[in-house]
Amino acid sequence: MDSVGWDSLLPPAQHSARELRDGELLFRQGEPVRALYMLRAGSLRLLRVLEDGTTVTLYVARPGETLAEASLFAEHYHCDAVAQGNCQVLALPKAALRQALETNPQTSLALSRQLARQVRDLRAQLELRNVKSAPLRLLAWLRLQAAGSPPTVQIDRPWNVVATEIGLTHEAVYRALNQLQRAGQIERRQRLITLRSS
Amino acid sequence: MDSVGWDSLLPPAQHSARELRDGELLFRQGEPVRALYMLRAGSLRLLRVLEDGTTVTLYVARPGETLAEASLFAEHYHCDAVAQGNCQVLALPKAALRQALETNPQTSLALSRQLARQVRDLRAQLELRNVKSAPLRLLAWLRLQAAGSPPTVQIDRPWNVVATEIGLTHEAVYRALNQLQRAGQIERRQRLITLRSS
DNA sequence: CGAAACGTTGACCGTTTTCAATTACAGTGG
DNA sequence: CCACTGTAATTGAAAACGGTCAACGTTTCG
Numbered sequence: 080m081d082s083v084g085w086d087s088l089l090p091p092a093q094h095s096a097r098e099l100r101d102g103e104l105l106f107r108q109g110e111p112v113r114a115l116y117m118l119r120a121g122s123l124r125l126l127r128v129l130e131d132g133t134t135v136t137l138y139v140a141r142p143g144e145t146l147a148e149a150s151l152f153a154e155h156y157h158c159d160a161v162a163q164g165n166c167q168v169l170a171l172p173k174a175a176l177r178q179a180l181e182t183n184p185q186t187s188l189a190l191s192r193q194l195a196r197q198v199r200d201l202r203a204q205l206e207l208r209n210v211k212s213a214p215l216r217l218l219a220w221l222r223l224q225a226a227g228s229p230p231t232v233q234i235d236r237p238w239n240v241v242a243t244e245i246g247l248t249h250e251a252v253y254r255a256l257n258q259l260q261r262a263g264q265i266e267r268r269q270r271l272i273t274l275r276s277s
Numbered sequence: 278m279d280s281v282g283w284d285s286l287l288p289p290a291q292h293s294a295r296e297l298r299d300g301e302l303l304f305r306q307g308e309p310v311r312a313l314y315m316l317r318a319g320s321l322r323l324l325r326v327l328e329d330g331t332t333v334t335l336y337v338a339r340p341g342e343t344l345a346e347a348s349l350f351a352e353h354y355h356c357d358a359v360a361q362g363n364c365q366v367l368a369l370p371k372a373a374l375r376q377a378l379e380t381n382p383q384t385s386l387a388l389s390r391q392l393a394r395q396v397r398d399l400r401a402q403l404e405l406r407n408v409k410s411a412p413l414r415l416l417a418w419l420r421l422q423a424a425g426s427p428p429t430v431q432i433d434r435p436w437n438v439v440a441t442e443i444g445l446t447h448e449a450v451y452r453a454l455n456q457l458q459r460a461g462q463i464e465r466r467q468r469l470i471t472l473r474s475s
Numbered sequence: 476c477g478a479a480a481c482g483t484t485g486a487c488c489g490t491t492t493t494c495a496a497t498t499a500c501a502g503t504g505g
Numbered sequence: 506c507c508a509c510t511g512t513a514a515t516t517g518a519a520a521a522c523g524g525t526c527a528a529c530g531t532t533t534c535g
Contacts, residue, residue, distance in 0.1 A: 127404060137400045152390050157397065180386055187385030188378055192350050194392035199355065201399035202335045206325060208406040208444055211524075213491070237513060246406055251491060253515060409492075411523065435481060449523055451483060 095170045099123075099162035105146075106156050114170040116146040121166030122236070127158045138201075139163070139244060145193055151177070163236065208246050214255040218264060220245050225274055234270040293368045297321075297360035303344075304354050312368040314344040319364030320434070325356045336399075337361070337442060343391055349375070361434065406444050412453040416462060418443050423472055432468040 096119075099105060105116060105123060118140050125138040125146070137158050140146050146160065151173065180187050203223060210216040220241075224232045234241060238256075239249035247255070259265045266273040294317075297303060303314060303321060314321075316338050323336040323344070335356050338344050344358065349371065378385050401421060408414040418439075422430045432439060436454075437447035445453070457463045464471040 125400075137404060152393050153397075158400075180389070181382050184379050184382050184385055187382055187389060190389050191378070191385060191392060194389060194396060195350050198392060198395050198399065199351075201396065201403060202323075202356075205335060205399065205403055205406070208403070211490090239513070243407075248492060249514080250493085250516085254491090257515095409522085437481070446524060447482080448484085448525085452523090455483095 095172075097168050097170060099166040099168065101162055101164050103162045103166075105160040105162065105166075105168060107159050108156055110156050112151070112153060112156060112173055114172050115151055115176055116160075117169040117171065118142055118144050118146060119167040119169055122163045123166055123168070124161050124163045125158045126161060139240075151180075151190075163240070213247055213251045214258045214262075216245060216247065217252060217255040218259055221265065221272055221274060225272075230274040232272045232274075234272070238270075293370075295366050295368060297364040297366065299360055299362050301360045301364075303358040303360065303364075303366060305357050306354055308354050310349070310351060310354060310371055312370050313349055313374055314358075315367040315369070316340055316342050316344060317365040317367055320361045321358050321364055321366070322361045322438075323356045323358050336395075337438075349378075349388075361438070402442075411445055411449045412456045412460075414443060414445065415450060415453040416457055419463065419470055419472060423470075428472040430470045430472075432470070436468075 095114075097105075099121070106112075108127065120142050122142070123140045123146060125140065127137055146168075180190060207216060207219055207223070210219055221232050222230070224234075226232075238252055242249040242252040245252075256265075256267060260267055264275055266275060293312075295303075297319070306325065318340050320340070321338045321344060323338065325335055344366075378388060405414060405417055405421070408417050419430050420428070422432075424430075436450055440447040440450040443450075454463075454465060458465055462473055464473060
């Protein structure tokens with residue numbers, strides 16, 4: 080219902096796999112766009128480096144997601160992509176893909192759907208930032224991530240990474256975690272969170 | 278180079294224009310999606326109302342932009358659209374448009390391009406929120422908006438609206454404005470800002 | 476002309492950021 | 506197998522900053 084078989088958009092001969100070690104760069108800001116990448120395993124952090132040297136996480140891609148759709152129409156990447164843990168990516172050559180898009184309506188529609196989803200997700204993230212209180216923001220984030228009943232979240236990356244994603248310091252996150260736990264809003268076992276009530 | 282002639286995607290007979298007065302709603306969260314809207318004049322604010330009653334600006338569309346692309350694949354709107362000043366919108370019926378998209382590859386590609394741009398813009402907004410200091414964030418925002426040399430920004434809406442867009446209170450914005458001015462980073466004449474140095 | 480929105484500034488308070496220090500833990504190489 | 510090292514996790518205390526509340530001048534528009 081979700082996967083559209085991105086890898087089937089182009090004949091396998093056109094694919095090219097690539098492995099990335101933790102911290103390795105898939106592409107860099109300013110580099111010309113050569114391909115559209117699909118993440119098979121691991122997670123990729125898209126980040127931009129501000130003038131003052133600060134790094135900003137724009138997005139964290141998870142397995143199954145397609146990267147750089149936004150770059151399909153751009154000449155150069157507008158951010159860095161760095162592997163967060165070892166990654167496995169599939170590269171679809173830009174030129175070939177563009178041709179496929181111009182030919183097959185289904186392919187284009189599928190791309191649009193992907194992009195539409197990203198727009199929604201980004202707006203959700205943006206909305207999150209408008210919650211000023213750290214505990215409430217974290218709770219809101221957990222609600223977005225949660226699944227099942229009772230709703231639970233299994234975090235698969237360090238909290239300090241989560242912290243930058245939601246725009247807080249890791250200290251603030253730990254404190255918020257404690258507050259929520261003390262208030263009985265969540266239950267915590269290491270990186271497994273269970274939401275209570277509400 | 279920018280406009281793709283959205284209104285030419287469907288025969289004019291299928292269009293339907295609509296006028297909105299300041300504050301009027303184009304659509305409301307939860308409402309079924311009937312059409313894809315294009316903004317001809319004025320600006321439309323997409324906002325969501327949080328549980329606690331706070332309103333959150335998700336996006337501000339300007340003339341020429343297409344709204345609700347993200348909703349083309351959704352059953353219901355996920356935010357409210359309220360006119361900010363008098364607006365003129367063109368409505369393209371969802372059903373007809375979907376058919377066009379499935380038929381004409383060019384149409385789909387154009388849609389993808391629009392969505393891709395939105396993704397970029399949203400990421401930029403998100404990046405902005407990671408700047409914790411109010412003056413620096415405002416400055417960053419001004420840099421994004423600026424054009425010409427020396428770079429200037431002519432703000433066409435009240436500062437309090439700008440404030441919510443960048444995630445600050447209007448008071449904080451005024452103070453930041455003063456700080457930047459005192460520091461010589463900007464020059465201000467009402468709503469006309471000129472960036473200095475750096 | 477009057478009301479409502481915009482613009483502006485001050486003071487105070489609460490929270491988060493910072494800075495700092497300590498523990499826990501996983502991976503590495505001797 | 507165990508020090509050794511770097512990252513993650515935690516907690517404390519103080520400082521900084523923006524939010525909130527409040528008051529007031531100004532502009533806009535019906």
